[in-house]
Amino acid sequence: MLRTPPPFNLPDLASSLSKLPGVGPATAAALAAKGLRTWGDALFFLPLRYEDRREPTPIAALQAGRLAVVEGRLFSSGAYGRQGKVWRMVVEDGSGRLTCLWFRFSKPRLEAFAKGQEVFVVGEPAEAKDGGWQMAHPEVYPAEQIQAGQGAVGSIAPVYPGLDGVRPGSARKFMAALIKKVAPAIEDPLLGVLPREIYPFSAGEALGRAHLPPLESRPEDLDPLEAGWRRVLAINELFYFELGLALKRRRRESLGGRGLSGGEEMLRRFLASLPFALTPGQKQALRDIQADLAAQRPMGRLLMGDVGTGKTVVAAAAAVLAAGAGAQAAIMAPTEVLARQHQATLQGMLQPLGLEVALATGSQNGQAREAARQAMAGGTALLVGTHALIAGGAEFRDLGLVIIDEQHRFGVHQRLKLVSKGGEPHLLVLSATPIPRTLALALAGHLEISDLPERPGNRDPVATRLVAYEQRREAVEAMAGALRRGEQVYVICPLVEASQSLDAQDVITTQRNLAAYFPDYQVGLLHGRLSADEQEAALEAFKQGRVRVLCATTVVEVGVDVPEATLMVVLAAERFGLSQLHQLRGRVGRGAKPGQCLLVAGPNPGDLGLERLRALQATDDGRQVAEADLMLRGPGEALGARQSGLPPFKVARWSLDAGLVPALREAIAALMAEDPPLAGPAHAALREEAVRRWGRRLGLVEAG
Numbered sequence: 001m002l003r004t005p006p007p008f009n010l011p012d013l014a015s016s017l018s019k020l021p022g023v024g025p026a027t028a029a030a031l032a033a034k035g036l037r038t039w040g041d042a043l044f045f046l047p048l049r050y051e052d053r054r055e056p057t058p059i060a061a062l063q064a065g066r067l068a069v070v071e072g073r074l075f076s077s078g079a080y081g082r083q084g085k086v087w088r089m090v091v092e093d094g095s096g097r098l099t100c101l102w103f104r105f106s107k108p109r110l111e112a113f114a115k116g117q118e119v120f121v122v123g124e125p126a127e128a129k130d131g132g133w134q135m136a137h138p139e140v141y142p143a144e145q146i147q148a149g150q151g152a153v154g155s156i157a158p159v160y161p162g163l164d165g166v167r168p169g170s171a172r173k174f175m176a177a178l179i180k181k182v183a184p185a186i187e188d189p190l191l192g193v194l195p196r197e198i199y200p201f202s203a204g205e206a207l208g209r210a211h212l213p214p215l216e217s218r219p220e221d222l223d224p225l226e227a228g229w230r231r232v233l234a235i236n237e238l239f240y241f242e243l244g245l246a247l248k249r250r251r252r253e254s255l256g257g258r259g260l261s262g263g264e265e266m267l268r269r270f271l272a273s274l275p276f277a278l279t280p281g282q283k284q285a286l287r288d289i290q291a292d293l294a295a296q297r298p299m300g301r302l303l304m305g306d307v308g309t310g311k312t313v314v315a316a317a318a319a320v321l322a323a324g325a326g327a328q329a330a331i332m333a334p335t336e337v338l339a340r341q342h343q344a345t346l347q348g349m350l351q352p353l354g355l356e357v358a359l360a361t362g363s364q365n366g367q368a369r370e371a372a373r374q375a376m377a378g379g380t381a382l383l384v385g386t387h388a389l390i391a392g393g394a395e396f397r398d399l400g401l402v403i404i405d406e407q408h409r410f411g412v413h414q415r416l417k418l419v420s421k422g423g424e425p426h427l428l429v430l431s432a433t434p435i436p437r438t439l440a441l442a443l444a445g446h447l448e449i450s451d452l453p454e455r456p457g458n459r460d461p462v463a464t465r466l467v468a469y470e471q472r473r474e475a476v477e478a479m480a481g482a483l484r485r486g487e488q489v490y491v492i493c494p495l496v497e498a499s500q501s502l503d504a505q506d507v508i509t510t511q512r513n514l515a516a517y518f519p520d521y522q523v524g525l526l527h528g529r530l531s532a533d534e535q536e537a538a539l540e541a542f543k544q545g546r547v548r549v550l551c552a553t554t555v556v557e558v559g560v561d562v563p564e565a566t567l568m569v570v571l572a573a574e575r576f577g578l579s580q581l582h583q584l585r586g587r588v589g590r591g592a593k594p595g596q597c598l599l600v601a602g603p604n605p606g607d608l609g610l611e612r613l614r615a616l617q618a619t620d621d622g623r624q625v626a627e628a629d630l631m632l633r634g635p636g637e638a639l640g641a642r643q644s645g646l647p648p649f650k651v652a653r654w655s656l657d658a659g660l661v662p663a664l665r666e667a668i669a670a671l672m673a674e675d676p677p678l679a680g681p682a683h684a685a686l687r688e689e690a691v692r693r694w695g696r697r698l699g700l701v702e703a704g
């Protein structure tokens with residue numbers, strides 16, 4: 001794992017939170033449970049909302065549920081009810097009366113208030129049965145205390161996300177102490193670089209406004225989604241990420257590369273050998289790649305296409321162009337299973353041209369490892385493997401092209417450091433991450449983009465249907481039908497092993513049940529806890545059609561290609577991400593017959609769960625699916641940074657901030673045009689900060 005550097009370049013930010021006043025061991029543990037250990041972590045422990053305690057509100061102007069300060073005189077105060085279990089104060093301010101109730105209280109504290117006394121009360125008003133206002137468990141202070149300037153009133157109080165066992169007031173106190181110490185010391189070279197309209201104040205000031213809102217704040221400043229401080233912090237994050245990408249692109253270009261040309265004839269033969277014609281998108285992508293490869297600088301290209309749009313054949317064609325020019329190509333797959341499958345597919349495509357395709361994965365040992373090493377060193381045209389292929393410092397005779405099939409784990413290539421003798425090798429990244437092009441541009445700013453907008457052939461979309469838990473027999477009947485027609489079936493389960501509940505959503509129980517139910521057919525089992533060899537064997541048996549039903553977890557999600565599979569049944573479908581389900585259903589209907597996907601809900605799918613599944617039923621377009629996921633779950637979960645490989649931002653949100661990126665890229669392009677090495681005094685600080693924040697994650701510096 002790469003450690004995330006502190007958010008700003010300030011040595012203090014590495015200090016432990018327990019060095020702040022008010023952070024004892026219990027508070028430190030509660031903070032650590034939220035991943036907050038250092039001062040740097042806590043800067044972005046941002047308020048959820050604010051309590052506006054600036055001015056008292058007349059009782060007549062109170063609004064239900066909206067925190068208010070009331071200044072008035074005690075009309076009455078005392079215990080009432082059976083056994084005096086409730087304490088009641090009635091406050092009047094000339095505009096009306098407010099009843100304050102405590103059901104739990106410290107008697108000595110409340111007894112100290114006397115009838116007729118001037119008080120301040122802070123709480124959330126609710127309408128009482130008699131039509132007046134009441135507050136349950138408000139804060140109450142003697143007026144002298146407030147007038148003496150004690151902070152409970154006359155301020156704006158941030159409300160932080162709850163911390164177990166930590167009182168809200170205490171979070172306010174240590175956060176205020178932290179910000180006062182740190183914020184003024186944060187230097188912000190961006191302030192002089194970006195136009196004032198988009199970056200009106202420094203990041204340090206933004207943090208000050210977020211945690212210690214000034215008394216003159218306007219209502220929009222107190223809305224954490226709308227506030228100017230949030231925008232400044234988001235821009236600060238996005239700018240340095242984009243600058244990191246720009247530096248990466250420039251570095252690649254400056255390394256120089258070797259033009260790979262002369263492969264046209266072999267490409268022509270390759271295309272002629274295919275059983276199909278390329279789609280217009282595939283043709284265009286291939287033209288882009290051909291031009292890139294021929295140039296004297298390293299290609300950096302992202303080939304984006306939904307599942308089933310035919311990226312593999314484009315990658316194969318690129319490898320043919322490299323081989324025709326006398327260079328080797330390497331393809332890296334995200335999993336070992338997929339690497340083996342690619343190797344088999346590509347061997348079938350390339351052998352007729354006399355090109356060898358060898359396998360090199362991390363789990364190989366002994367003879368296989370030696371064979372892989374020899375293939376690389378001996379000049380075998382195409383090597384297929386996992387990341388171990390290159391990570392292990394492999395020696396190629398002449399590596400000219402690297403292809404990375406990262407499927408939907410977007411961005412894993414960014415850290416990769418490639419070396420070869422003839423200069424930087426050409427790079428082609430294949431991605432099925434269903435993200436809008438603008439987002440891809442922002443995230444992969446150092447790559448050019450080719451799109452595959454259409455699926456080949458007139459293939460029908462996979463007919464997708466939601467099946468209620470109570471109707472799950474329908475799925476079994478559909479399976480029986482497919483099996484009778486000689487077709488194959490995937491059954492996908494969310495779990496490997498049985499959990500407490502007896503819903504049979506685990507793949508092991510499901511396989512056992514189905515094997516008993518369909519005694520005439522072989523029912524296979526595939527999940528990530530099997531060894532790579534066992535997974536390979538299970539998949540191979542399914543591919544050859546010996547096994548007709550494959551019970552699997554999401555390991556089949558990435559790129560498995562079995563043309564005879566027509567039916568996919570997903571159990572407890574609401575437990576999967578929508579984009580994940582979309583990837584999954586792309587596994588069926590890849591051959592001549594149309595595919596069908598049955599999403600069987602679990603016993604308690606929830607309304608949101610069902611709504612999400614209906615969205616999937618309604619569209620076959622991966623980007624629409626991603627957008628639906630985004631709308632229904634929010635970007636954090638839908639394109640979860642960890643799962644998708646998107647970079648982790650603390651404040652920036654694509655749904656809110658993607659529109660800012662073009663202006664930032666323009667500003668960066670202008671800077672780089674004016675001062676290409678970014679060496680000038682105003683620019684060096686920007687470059688250093690981008691490298692400090694992103695250098696390792698983008699592979700700009702050696703990971704140490």
Ligand code: ADP
Binds near residue numbers: 305311457559
């Ligand atoms: P993905 O983009 O998901 O990696 P694949 O490369 O695995 O998709 O291609 C999906 C299927 O479509 C494969 O069986 C492949 O042989 C087939 N295919 C690719 N291009 C075409 C085409 N132009 N016409 C018909 N079938 C194609």
Ligand code: MG
Binds near residue numbers: 405
């Ligand atoms: Mg693929």
